[in-house]
Amino acid sequence: MTQAQPESASAATLSDPNSRSTEFVAVQGGGETTSAASLLIAAYLLMWGLLFAFVFLSWRRQGRVETRIAELEKAIAAGGGDGSARQ
Amino acid sequence: MTGTKDKWFYGLLAATAAIFAYLIGYIFLVTPLAQLQAGGLAQKIFYFHVPAAYAMYLCGGVCCIASALYLYRPTDARDAAARAGADCAVVFGALVLGSGPLWAKKAWGVYWTWDPRLTTTLLSVLVFVSVVMLRAFAGNGEAERKFASALGVLGTVTLPIIHYAVVMWGGNHPTVITKTGGGLRHPAMSHALLVGFVAMTLLAGLLLWSRARLSLALSRVARLEEQAIATGQIDY
Numbered sequence: 001m002t003q004a005q006p007e008s009a010s011a012a013t014l015s016d017p018n019s020r021s022t023e024f025v026a027v028q029g030g031g032e033t034t035s036a037a038s039l040l041i042a043a044y045l046l047m048w049g050l051l052f053a054f055v056f057l058s059w060r061r062q063g064r065v066e067t068r069i070a071e072l073e074k075a076i077a078a079g080g081g082d083g084s085a086r087q
Numbered sequence: 088m089t090g091t092k093d094k095w096f097y098g099l100l101a102a103t104a105a106i107f108a109y110l111i112g113y114i115f116l117v118t119p120l121a122q123l124q125a126g127g128l129a130q131k132i133f134y135f136h137v138p139a140a141y142a143m144y145l146c147g148g149v150c151c152i153a154s155a156l157y158l159y160r161p162t163d164a165r166d167a168a169a170r171a172g173a174d175c176a177v178v179f180g181a182l183v184l185g186s187g188p189l190w191a192k193k194a195w196g197v198y199w200t201w202d203p204r205l206t207t208t209l210l211s212v213l214v215f216v217s218v219v220m221l222r223a224f225a226g227n228g229e230a231e232r233k234f235a236s237a238l239g240v241l242g243t244v245t246l247p248i249i250h251y252a253v254v255m256w257g258g259n260h261p262t263v264i265t266k267t268g269g270g271l272r273h274p275a276m277s278h279a280l281l282v283g284f285v286a287m288t289l290l291a292g293l294l295l296w297s298r299a300r301l302s303l304a305l306s307r308v309a310r311l312e313e314q315a316i317a318t319g320q321i322d323y
Contacts, residue, residue, distance in 0.1 A: 034193065036127045036193050039129045039192055040132060040189075043186040044135070050182060050185065051178070051182070051290075054294070058294075062301050065305060068308050069311060072308065075321060076314055
């Protein structure tokens with residue numbers, strides 16, 4: 001019963017975000033929140049993910065555009081146009 | 088001619104892949120850890136972060152020169168180079184702005200702070216994003232192209248400000264690369280950074296090449312569509 005009062009006080013403190021400026025309460029299993037290894041892995045995954053996504057989207061769009069060019073050239077050739085374009 | 092160009096492209100691709108494989112192995116197996124205040128293990132982000140920033144400058148430079156040339160005398164090739172430069176500057180800017188905060192979390196304790204170099208980098212990337220958005224959504228007309236070119240020149244003007252921001256206004260951002268030799272106190276660190284610069288230069292070249300090719304193809308589609316509409320082959 002004598003333990004109950006401090007425990008409930010700690011719980012109240014933990015639920016109040018403003019209390020961090022005036023007191024610190026011991027918690028179980030705190031430890032470091034962000035390890036260097038996890039940040040390093042996150043950075044490398046982010047960088048490579050971005051690069052591969054960009055390359056994949058460019059490649060897919062290039063394929064669609066080339067298909068469209070072929071369609072248009074075919075349509076123009078069928079109609080008697082020369083299909084040339086300024087470069 | 089296309090076959091020769093393709094051979095060069097795939098040769099460059101193979102060289103880039105090989106140098107990146109070497110770089111990753113070297114960073115993790117040979118390069119020593121930096122002091123904890125610099126981020127410890129997280130400091131290894133530096134060997135990609137800084138070369139990515141350099142690649143952003145490079146692509147921004149391409150965008151600026153091609154945009155200025157386009158404003159002087161418009162051609163599809165100049166427009167394609169300007170557009171590719173802006174696209175790639177955004178990609179490398181995203182790599183810088185994505186990797187930097189993860190390193191900063193360990194070294195500074197926060198993901199982001201309104202440090203002069205961080206703020207000017209964000210500003211520059213946003214200018215290049217506006218060029219990309221303008222070209223993507225405002226059409227492919229001459230006026231839109233010229234407006235995007237002017238914006239591309241403006242975006243590149245902000246790049247030297249990023250570089251000198253730390254010197255002029257101070258801030259948290261480290262300045263380990265200097266004219267007097269820099270602050271990398273181990274030969275393996277300098278070597279990893281140098282290889283990083285070479286790898287990012289090759290990667291920037293590849294991405295610029297492929298995006299310029301895509302932009303040229305898009306211009307060709309626009310002209311073929313105009314021609315097909317004029318001759319009544321397709322309806323719009």
